[in-house]
Each structure stands twice: as C-alpha cells, then as structure tokens.
Amino acid sequence: MTSTRAIRTVHTVAALREQVRQWRADGERIALVPTMGALHAGHVALMDAAREKADRVIVSIFVNPTQFAPTEDLSRYPRTLEADLDKAEGAGVALAFVPDVAQMYPEGFCTTISLSGPALGLETDFRPTHFAGVATVVAKLLIQALPDIALFGEKDYQQLQVISRLAHDLDLPVEVVGVPTVREADGVALSSRNVYLSAEERAAAPALYVALTAAARRITFEATTADAVEEAHAAIIAAGFELDYLEARHAATLAPIASTMEGPVRLLVAARIGSTRLIDNVAV
Numbered sequence: 001m002t003s004t005r006a007i008r009t010v011h012t013v014a015a016l017r018e019q020v021r022q023w024r025a026d027g028e029r030i031a032l033v034p035t036m037g038a039l040h041a042g043h044v045a046l047m048d049a050a051r052e053k054a055d056r057v058i059v060s061i062f063v064n065p066t067q068f069a070p071t072e073d074l075s076r077y078p079r080t081l082e083a084d085l086d087k088a089e090g091a092g093v094a095l096a097f098v099p100d101v102a103q104m105y106p107e108g109f110c111t112t113i114s115l116s117g118p119a120l121g122l123e124t125d126f127r128p129t130h131f132a133g134v135a136t137v138v139a140k141l142l143i144q145a146l147p148d149i150a151l152f153g154e155k156d157y158q159q160l161q162v163i164s165r166l167a168h169d170l171d172l173p174v175e176v177v178g179v180p181t182v183r184e185a186d187g188v189a190l191s192s193r194n195v196y197l198s199a200e201e202r203a204a205a206p207a208l209y210v211a212l213t214a215a216a217r218r219i220t221f222e223a224t225t226a227d228a229v230e231e232a233h234a235a236i237i238a239a240g241f242e243l244d245y246l247e248a249r250h251a252a253t254l255a256p257i258a259s260t261m262e263g264p265v266r267l268l269v270a271a272r273i274g275s276t277r278l279i280d281n282v283a284v
C-alpha cells in the first residue's frame with residue numbers, strides 16, 4: 001500500500017541508516033526525537049525545537065519493554081500510531097522510525113548499559129531497572145540514527161541528565177538538548193500517563209506543580225531547602241497523593257544538595273494518585 005503521507009515511515013535499522021546516509025551526503029543536519037508514541041503537545045514542542053535546530057527531524061516511536069518493570073503494565077501503555085504520525089507530520093518531521101521489538105532486541109540480545117551518577121536514587125529507588133532500559137535503548141537509537149542533536153523533555157529530568165551523561169561518557173557524537181516541560185493552563189505537566197487520571201484525580205493533579213513552585217519560591221526568598229521541601233511534602237499529601245519522593249538535588253549531577261549555596265537546585269517529585277504515578281520537577 002502506498003502512503004499518502006509526507007512523513008516517511010521506516011521499520012528497520014537498515015532503512016533508517018540509508019535515509020540518514022543520503023541526508024548526510026547532502027550536508028543536512030539531523031535531529032532525533034526519541035519517543036514511545038502517544039504523542040502530545042509536549043512531544044510536539046520537542047519536534048518544533050528540533051525543526052529549529054536541524055534540516056531533517058527523525059522521530060522514533062518505540063514502546064521500549066526493557067524500561068518497564070514486570071509490575072508495570074507494558075500492555076496498558078497507550079499505542080496510537082496513526083494519530084502519532086499525523087502529529088509528527090504536522091510538526092514537519094521527515095521520518096518516523098517505528099521498529100518492532102525483534103528489530104531492537106533480536107534473538108540473543110544480552111547487552112545492558114550500567115549506570116551510576118545521576119541515575120542514583122529518585123526514580124531508581126522505585127524503578128530499579130528503569131534507567132538501564134532507557135539508557136540501552138537510547139544508546140541504540142543514537143548509534144542507529146547518528147543524529148547531530150537529540151532532544152528530550154525536561155519533564156523527565158532525571159532521564160535527561162542520565163542521557164546527557166551517557167552521551168558524554170560514551171563519546172557519542174551527538175548534542176543532547178533538553179526542552180522545557182509543556183504544561184496545561186493549571187500547571188499539570190503533559191504526560192502520556194495523564195489519560196489514566198479520573199476526573200477527580202485530574203482535579204487534584206495541579207497540586208504537584210503548585211507545591212513545587214511554592215517550594216522553589218520559598219527556597220529563593222525565605223526558607224531553608226529542608227523546610228520548603230517538608231511543606232511541599234505536606235501539601236502534596238493533603239491533596240490526596242501518596243509520595244514516592246520529593247527531593248532537592250543538584251541540577252546537573254543530581255547529587256543531594258542542602259542549599260543553593262552549593263550549586264543550582266532542582267526540585268523533583270514522584271507521587272501516585274489512584275493507579276497513576278506522576279512525576280514533575282522545577283528549577284529553583
């Protein structure tokens with residue numbers, strides 16, 4: 001069947017590499033936006049930023065099984081390929097790379113990237129195998145596509161730091177670019193997981209961002225980091241969340257940090273409401 005879309009879709013690493021080879025021969029600058037699909041305005045912001053920085057934008061759409069724990073429902077993750085291709089095409093993306101699991105993890109696959117530094121704590125305390133899965137698939141995507149730049153949302157701030165460090169440590173010839181979080185009018189960070197929220201949970205959801213921004217303001221102007229974090233903690237619990245973590249970390253290394261005197265501070269939170277787990281973060 002011939003596609004009527006302007007965006008081209010390829011499913012194999014060989015086809016991806018051939019297209020990239022042609023663009024490179026024409027001297028074009030290439031950006032990669034790795035995604036797991038279920039694209040929303042946050043992803044469109046990544047693609048828009050990519051368009052501004054490169055001649056050709058590739059979006060990868062792959063629900064990566066290795067970053068889900070057995071307790072997390074991989075089969076429940078939203079899969080909306082046709083709508084995703086519409087959005088990517090609308091954002092001026094030239095190529096969608098949509099591999100299947102066998103393409104990314106062929107029979108016998110047995111290599112995993114091992115991490116420390118920014119991968120320590122926070123998400124890793126609750127999802128111990130998550131970043132090894134993310135790092136391995138992102139390293140593969142970067143090596144497959146060999147883009148000049150790769151863009152990731154600041155919404156997954158720890159992921160962004162892990163990937164920046166990974167690219168640096170493995171000498172991958174790519175610039176990792178973070179793009180600010182896109183939010184609803186009430187402050188809720190856009191996430192593919194927001195579709196799981198009931199109306200009542202969605203109504204409570206802004207409490208995360210409200211508590212984070214209040215804490216950031218208090219740290220800047222009046223309170224100790226510990227006091228501000230404690231107050232934000234209480235506000236989030238009062239809004240009906242169960243908290244996994246709320247921490248102040250160094251914005252680049254993600255090492256624990258006690259005050260802005262020690263370096264730039266980022267506040268990061270993960271909290272559960274009903275069966276949905278939300279994460280968010282703000283700069284201080």
Ligand code: PAF
Pocket residue numbers: 034035036062064067134137138156159
């Ligand atoms: O942020 C995501 O959507 C995923 O973790 C990523 C970076 C595409 C790797 O699967």
